[in-house]
Amino acid sequence: MTLNNFEEYEDPILYDQENETYMPEIPFLLKWAFKKQGFIIDLACGTGRVTIPLAENGHRLIGVDIHKGMLDEARKKSGQLDLQIEWIEQDCTKLNLNAKSNLIYSVGNSFQHFLTNEAQDELLSSVNNHLEMGGVFIFGTRFPSVEELLQPPTEEYWKTYTDRETQHTVDVFTISEYDSLDQIQHYTTIRKYKNQDGNLIDEKSTNIRLRYVFPKEMERLLNAQGFEILHLYKDWKETPVTNDSYEMIYVCKKIR
Amino acid sequence: MTLNNFEEYEDPILYDQENETYMPEIPFLLKWAFKKQGFIIDLACGTGRVTIPLAENGHRLIGVDIHKGMLDEARKKSGQLDLQIEWIEQDCTKLNLNAKSNLIYSVGNSFQHFLTNEAQDELLSSVNNHLEMGGVFIFGTRFPSVEELLQPPTEEYWKTYTDRETQHTVDVFTISEYDSLDQIQHYTTIRKYKNQDGNLIDEKSTNIRLRYVFPKEMERLLNAQGFEILHLYKDWKETPVTNDSYEMIYVCKKIR
Structure with missing residues (x-):
């Protein structure tokens, strides 16, 4: 993946100002975090909008992002809060953490930054490689209505x-x-x-x-990469997806 | 596949009245027929709207359809014209012809009758099984604009x-x-x-x-089933596909 689609993230402080108060994912992710032991990986963590609140709730987090500027801001914030979060600058399609987790997530529709079938495959293959068998990957993407x-x-x-x-x-x-x-x-x-x-x-x-990925296309993609879809919601309150949803939240399990 | 989506085909004579004068595919298919030796398989051939003109041009054809009423009409028409076409009543997702061809096609957007990912996979697996290595499968489907x-x-x-x-x-x-x-x-x-x-x-x-299948989804589907996309057109005149097309015509080659 090349660094050519990141103009929106060149100003991390601006990004936080515009986005930091929005965090509907926290209660949902906390629920899954309590079910799964061990450290959690936040892919495309940005400035830590969701990583930091999860760490404040007592979980061990690794935040991965390709964008140094966003990570620097995340590191600064977590340092001020005295939180032990490991911030790692890596391309999520070529993830190499030398460790396996039971819970990986990627929020803020960051899935939509992986623009080609190949990039999507590489991302999911990276995620699969870093999940224990039976581990869960949670992500959201805009519904292509x-x-x-x-x-x-x-x-x-x-x-x-x-x-x-x-x-x-x-x-x-x-x-x-x-x-x-x-x-x-x-x-x-x-x-x-x-x-x-x-x-x-x-x-x-x-x-x-x-x-954008269409629902039946997503089934193909996830199945091909070794995942079973456990849940598909239209929001982080676990409302079942409908024909006129704005978002698709996937909870999928590594089955091979 | 269950026979529950065929109300439009219960009256083959009506079907012909409404559709028989429309056949833009013939010159295109003739071009491919001359490139490829041996018999040609027309999947979901219906009343033989396209099968018959190709046979009239000297090609050996096998027409396959799941719908007996449509096939009876096709058989009647080809009999009157004294054409040697083999008409076979089979489910295209469970094709069993005991023979391999170099050219299989399916026109009239019949691809859209295969409603689920599983039915699409079975169809393409059937097609693959009946193609020689390097053989070509041609089909059209409405563009999901x-x-x-x-x-x-x-x-x-x-x-x-x-x-x-x-x-x-x-x-x-x-x-x-x-x-x-x-x-x-x-x-x-x-x-x-x-x-x-x-x-x-x-x-x-x-x-x-x-x-409906979206373009990037179709790439996944065809690749997974052993096909390489040779051409993608917006019509049977070989106009390259564009963002505002009405149809997608795929020419794909069996590569495994």
Whole structure:
């Protein structure tokens, strides 16, 4: 995997500001963590948004990410909290930890960063290699509903937040274009910075590509890589998946 | 495979009336037929819409279908033309012909009748078993574009034709509902029969389910079953597939 799809993560502090309060996965992952003994691997852990709360709940965590900037921020935060988390800079498709776990997870739809069939296979093969037999891999990915794929190719308002340092208001917009052949949504995120008088003072745009996998395709992929799907939910509250879900949460077990 | 998705084929004469003039596949298949020696297998051949023209061009054909009514009509037509076509009633997922071919094809989007991953695997395994190494399997399937999947759940006009026997005008409408989880479009076809005064005198409705496969999913499926994709076209004129195609025509070679 090459480092060419990470513009969204170049500013870890910005990433945290925009995302850190969102963590619906914690109760769900804690439930699985208590079922499974030993250390837990958080793949594509980023700044530790979910790794850190799990460690604060008494679990041993290894956080793996390919992005040094995000890991540095994670390390800084866990150090301030005096938490023993091992942060490892590795490509998740070429994972080499010299250890096996009973629980590996990857949240924040990071699965969609693995853009090709080959990258997906390598990721799942890496995960399989680091799971004990019967061990569980948990991950989420956006549900490729018609509505999800049909997002407008024109600027669409997403959200607004206040920048902590400058106190500027930031309006965030997205533009998307879906390629049905490679099953990839090409997103542009545009941040418009306004001062306290409401005047536009800066504008930045970043790009990201997200691969979509359809439900029957995911069954093929997971089966081929030695996994059995234990559960498929539409959210982290364990609601069964439906035809109009926004996300698919897979809990799968290594069976070979 | 159970015989529960064939309401559209209960009237082979009606089927021919509505479909027989449509045959864009012939020049394309003839080109491949001339490249490959020996007999050709037409899977899900129906009433012989494509089988018969290929035999008329001097090729040896075996037509296989699960539907006796359609095959009876095919046999009748080829008998009248004095063509030597072998018509065989078999389930394509459990093909047992005791012979190997260099060219197998399946047209009319019949691939979409294989509704589950398991049925698709069985079909392709059957095809593989009946192909010589290096032999070619050609098939088409509707492109799962957002527009294709988003067809209206209300009655939509499709086409009009005149019934040969009664001279009644038949207006054909469709209703469709797509299930994103099983990747199946549920179609209802409604035929409204009008007399020469334009008054509605009868109405019939039939149901059919069609499974969609996404491009990257198809790569997985074909690779897993021992095929290499030689070509992917958007039509039978060999136009390369694009992001807004209506159909995907696969030419694939048995490589193991």
